[in-house]
Amino acid sequence: MVVVRGEGGYAGGARRLVGAAAVVLTLAGVGVALGGGLVGRAESPPKPPPSVTSAATPSTPPSAPLDVPAAPRIVSDHLAFEAARKAETAAYSLRHYGVRTARLQPSMIVLHYTESDTYASVRSLFAADLPNRGEAPGTCAHYVVDQDGTIHELVPPTLRCRHTVGLNHVAIGIEFVQASHGHDPRWAAQQVLARRAQALAGASLVEHLQRRFDIPDQAVIGHAMANDSKAFRDLEGWRNDHVDWQQPEVVAFRRLLATAP
Ligand SMILES: [Zn+2]
Structure with missing residues (x-):
């Protein structure tokens, strides 16, 4: 019945949103993706673009840097x-x-x-x-x-x-x-x-x-x-x-x- 579909950089790893850390990680990157286009999300300083932060984790594919939210499963x-x-x-x-x-x-x-x-x-x-x-x-x-x-x-x-x-x-x-x-x-x-x-x-x-x-x-x-x-x-x-x-x-x-x- 089911086929798991990944979207937009989902790395296929463990389920997300099982704990506060995952949620924070997910929410933290929203401002990056939206560039401030949505309301109510500018409470933390802007994060550097993914291309910068991903340099610190060369084993991570460019499509899934650590501080950019993966799509939900x-x-x-x-x-x-x-x-x-x-x-x-x-x-x-x-x-x-x-x-x-x-x-x-x-x-x-x-x-x-x-x-x-x-x-x-x-x-x-x-x-x-x-x-x-x-x-x-x-x-x-x-x-x-x-x-x-x-x-x-x-x-x-x-x-x-x-x-x-x-x-x-x-x-x-x-x-x-x-x-x-x-x-x-x-x-x-x-x-x-x-x-x-x-x-x-x-x-x-x-x-x-x-x-x-x-x-x-x-x-x-x-x-x-x-x-x-x-x-x-x-x-x-x-x-x-x-x-x-x-x-x-x-x-x-x-x-x-x-x-x-
Ligand atoms: Zn209804």
Whole structure:
């Protein structure tokens, strides 16, 4: 089922984000990669460019100097996104956003939680491609972050999928495995934030996507915030009725992104 895919300098070594040192290392290099392009990350002095620091570690490949963050380990477990589902997605995009395309040029990231306890159950739901609100394609998300911190990529971030009404034309969707078990919806997001491996893996994934697509922290939002986004657009007049990831927990999540060593 799984193929491990490395990206952007991932050296194929031990799992990252298993401890504070790995997190600090990951976050420390963000300012280098972004050149100050994102907010809230300039609390430490700028680091020298990778080409300088890598000279001290000649055994390290130039693509993976020690002070530049490796991409998070992402397990590729793609849904069968065949021509039919792409065509359904393009038709949905035409109806709701006015352009017939399945391609995504992401400028936002929307956080979700799964309302289920296992990765397997949410994956099979997304794989089923069942109509939602009477329309194809089925719902999906680009990534699912499991409770142990495993990051699964279900759909490449350059393809659209249905996770957030009004923002599927601009947003990558990330699901965290978590059910609310009858609690207040904010409780579920708080469980994710309190689960260190899962929260830090999610932060690492978001930072990786921010670097890749130049997405600012303020464009990382929760599903519950989608209707109020400036980018929200739905030509059919649809609105979200989901309550996952409300603003206080999203602000707390963004603080993980902004943490400087
Ligand atoms: Zn959601």
